[in-house]
Amino acid sequence: MARTDFRLLSVVCIVFSFFAAGCGGGADQNEVLIGEYSSLTGTTATFGQSTHRGMLMAVDDINSAGGLLGKTVKLLTEDTQSKPEEAATAVTKLITRDKVKAIVGEVASSRSLAAAPICQSNSIPMVSPASTNPQVTQKGDYIFRVCYIDPFQGEVIAKFVFNSLKIRKAAILKDVKNDYSIGLAQYFDETFRKLGGEVAATQAYSEGDIDFKAQLTALKAFGPEAIIVPGYYTEAALIVKQARELNMTMPFLGGDGWDSGKLIEIGGMSMNNTYFATAYTADDPSPVVQKFVQTYKTRFGEPPDAMAALGYDAGKILFDAIGRAQSDDGARIRDALAATKGFVGVTGLITIDPDRNARKSAVIIAVNDGKLSYKETIQPD
Amino acid sequence: MSEFLQQLINGLSLGSIYALIALGYTMIYGVLRFINFAHGDVFMLGAFAGFYMAPHIIPFFGGAGILPALTVMLLTMVICAIIGVIIEKLAYRPLRSRPKLTVLITAIGMSLFLEFGGQLVFGPDPKLYPALLPSANIVNAKDLVIGTNSVVVILTALVLMLILRLIVFKTRLGTAMRAVSYDHRAASLMGINIDTIISFTFIIGSGLAAAAATLYATVYPSINPLMGIMPGLKAFIAAVLGGIGNLYGAAVGGVLIGLIETFVTGYVSPILRDAIAFGILILILLFKPSGLLGKFEAEKV
Numbered sequence: 003m004a005r006t007d008f009r010l011l012s013v014v015c016i017v018f019s020f021f022a023a024g025c026g027g028g029a030d031q032n033e034v035l036i037g038e039y040s041s042l043t044g045t046t047a048t049f050g051q052s053t054h055r056g057m058l059m060a061v062d063d064i065n066s067a068g069g070l071l072g073k074t075v076k077l078l079t080e081d082t083q084s085k086p087e088e089a090a091t092a093v094t095k096l097i098t099r100d101k102v103k104a105i106v107g108e109v110a111s112s113r114s115l116a117a118a119p120i121c122q123s124n125s126i127p128m129v130s131p132a133s134t135n136p137q138v139t140q141k142g143d144y145i146f147r148v149c150y151i152d153p154f155q156g157e158v159i160a161k162f163v164f165n166s167l168k169i170r171k172a173a174i175l176k177d178v179k180n181d182y183s184i185g186l187a188q189y190f191d192e193t194f195r196k197l198g199g200e201v202a203a204t205q206a207y208s209e210g211d212i213d214f215k216a217q218l219t220a221l222k223a224f225g226p227e228a229i230i231v232p233g234y235y236t237e238a239a240l241i242v243k244q245a246r247e248l249n250m251t252m253p254f255l256g257g258d259g260w261d262s263g264k265l266i267e268i269g270g271m272s273m274n275n276t277y278f279a280t281a282y283t284a285d286d287p288s289p290v291v292q293k294f295v296q297t298y299k300t301r302f303g304e305p306p307d308a309m310a311a312l313g314y315d316a317g318k319i320l321f322d323a324i325g326r327a328q329s330d331d332g333a334r335i336r337d338a339l340a341a342t343k344g345f346v347g348v349t350g351l352i353t354i355d356p357d358r359n360a361r362k363s364a365v366i367i368a369v370n371d372g373k374l375s376y377k378e379t380i381q382p383d
Numbered sequence: 384m385s386e387f388l389q390q391l392i393n394g395l396s397l398g399s400i401y402a403l404i405a406l407g408y409t410m411i412y413g414v415l416r417f418i419n420f421a422h423g424d425v426f427m428l429g430a431f432a433g434f435y436m437a438p439h440i441i442p443f444f445g446g447a448g449i450l451p452a453l454t455v456m457l458l459t460m461v462i463c464a465i466i467g468v469i470i471e472k473l474a475y476r477p478l479r480s481r482p483k484l485t486v487l488i489t490a491i492g493m494s495l496f497l498e499f500g501g502q503l504v505f506g507p508d509p510k511l512y513p514a515l516l517p518s519a520n521i522v523n524a525k526d527l528v529i530g531t532n533s534v535v536v537i538l539t540a541l542v543l544m545l546i547l548r549l550i551v552f553k554t555r556l557g558t559a560m561r562a563v564s565y566d567h568r569a570a571s572l573m574g575i576n577i578d579t580i581i582s583f584t585f586i587i588g589s590g591l592a593a594a595a596a597t598l599y600a601t602v603y604p605s606i607n608p609l610m611g612i613m614p615g616l617k618a619f620i621a622a623v624l625g626g627i628g629n630l631y632g633a634a635v636g637g638v639l640i641g642l643i644e645t646f647v648t649g650y651v652s653p654i655l656r657d658a659i660a661f662g663i664l665i666l667i668l669l670f671k672p673s674g675l676l677g678k679f680e681a682e683k684v
Contacts (some may be wrong), residue, residue, distance in 0.1 A: 042507075043502055043507035045509070045607075046505055047506075047507045047508040048508055051508075057677055062644075118624055126620055130559065140612055180652070205653060206652070206653045206654055207653055208653075208654075210613065210615075212603040212605065212610070213393070213397055213603060213644075213645075215389075215393040215645070216390060216393055216394075216644070216645045216646075216648035216649040216653070217649070217653055219386055219389045219649055220386070220648075220649045220650070222386075222526075223386050236509045239605070240605055247518070247520075247528065247530050247532075248389070249520070249523065249525070249528045264509060267511050268509065268511050268604065268605050292511065339450065360651050370462075
């Protein structure tokens with residue numbers, strides 16, 4: 003008899019725990035639930051870790067300033083493991099189970115592209131901190147971003163190569179499995195040709211590859227004066243390292259996908275004579291940036307990279323919009339986000355344009371002797 | 384011409400690493416008749432063992448060089464050999480009398496356990512493997528560069544394969560190993576301790592994977608817990624291509640896969656690399672089902 007009771011009790015327990023999990027966090031009336039999906043593990047783990055830290059700081063800021071709509075902001079974070087399919091799962095879980103009011107994520111365009119349609123069809127606003135592929139915000143009117151887009155970034159790199167480095171013959175080594183890399187390569191190619199330069203050859207690799215000598219040897223035969231690697235830091239560092247081993251001394255250039263401390267850690271002194279475009283530098287003397295850099299350093303023990311700054315701005319802009327909307331209703335948050343104008347972020351003055359993209363400047367960072375240094379700022383036209 | 388030579392060197396150095404890993408697959412298959420899918424992950428553990436040891440060993444020798452590199456490689460081989468034996472004892476031995484499929488599935492489980500357990504223990508982000516050898520260029524022409532690393536990789540792989548050949552064909556242990564691979568029961572009736580021989584096979588196989596890991600990480604110094612998957616898969620293909628169970632086959636298969644990959648990437652298209660490499664595999668297996676050097680074996684009834 004006692005045994006049956008125990009069984010019954012365990013069944014009741016299991017049923018209740020499912021029930022409790024099913025209602026998720028929605029039960030608490032004093033919280034505004036914000037979802038975040040982020041690559042906390044996997045090949046671009048540092049991107050996810052950095053934006054997540056930025057988000058944590060934005061949440062702390064808003065809560066110490068009294069919260070939103072008279073409630074505290076609660077952040078729910080899901081890991082995408084750097085995989086697009088996981089991004090879709092994570093967002094579905096955040097929306098249907100946890101009932102979040104708005105979502106921040108992701109860095110990689112391929113993952114944002116997987117998640118955006120889900121946010122759009124559920125009318126939940128999504129703010130991407132760093133996905134620069136144009137298609138991301140074309141998924142619908144609930145999808146925003148706080149970074150610049152690849153056409154601008156590709157243009158910035160092309161102008162820098164042509165005007166500042168005075169190089170006329172370039173080659174591209176792109177990641178063919180990655181929307182960001184393909185897009186950036188295409189816009190670089192277009193602008194560089196328009197300026198009068200020649201793209202001598204294009205070669206490809208796939209994220210996760212580790213040997214690039216075959217591609218580099220093939221590119222070398224064309225004699226390019228600069229090579230554009232519009233990919234992510236792990237592969238970029240290995241590519242440059244192997245290129246230097248093949249006596250290829252020309253400058254290598256990339257976009258914000260290079261912006262991680264791991265770039266120099268992996269590439270070491272091989273990274274000399276390389277440049278990348280990004281949204282922000284911690285060397286920026288403006289008080290907004292310096293205050294952010296100081297707080298971040300005290301909290302996490304290292305200076306924030308661009309992804310951390312973009313994560314912080316994504317959170318800030320979203321909270322600013324919710325505050326102005328005076329509501330946690332998806333459509334009203336969307337309208338407020340669309341009306342964002344001249345927001346003073348740590349990554350520059352941010353205005354959301356009619357295509358839900360951010361109009362802002364880019365900086366070029368030079369790598370020399372294992373150190374990053376600010377090279378120049380390029381403004382949007 | 385120099386571009387061709389360059390690609391040849393690139394391919395040989397990649398291929399010799401595949402060959403070393405393939406040897407482990409093929410040896411374990413030869414003795415146990417099953418594919419140890421966790422082999423690629425033992426390779427990964429070897430890279431991490433070196434990553435954690437090297438910073439303590441290099442200063443002891445007063446800087447990078449041949450002695451510290453050898454020490455790291457040998458210690459890594461010992462560590463991986465121990466891990467290999469433990470894996471066999473814990474996961475495969477209790478299932479030895481069960482159907483082969485059970486062991487195969489367990490091997491896949493072990494592989495996933497090591498990959499994701501590794502993410503938990505080592506962290507998921509890529510880490511920089513310390514330089515064990517000062518690198519320089521032996522040939523340093525405008526169009527042709529041969530680095531010390533490529534030469535070291537190719538030579539070390541060659542030496543290890545020669546040592547392996549000596550062990551397998553010239554020692555009593557090797558003879559016992561070959562006997563076990565022919566017929567377990569007959570071998571045990573001859574007084575061979577099957578358990579010892581199987582442990583020994585795992586020691587050699589995992590040790591070779593560890594050596595491959597040290598070489599691999601020296602050439603491609605970014606390591607992460609999932610790094611064993613692709614090289615493991617390629618080496619497995621190499622073993623099948625050469626004729627699984629055959630030592631020369633594994634070596635030839637590994638070098639071939641490395642060369643095919645490099646030439647397809649360099650001259651055809653990087654996107655088609657795996658498609659063409661694996662297409663060739665299918666073709667070879669269609670016409671020679673036992674692999675290039677494998678002997679056709681009728682199923683014993």
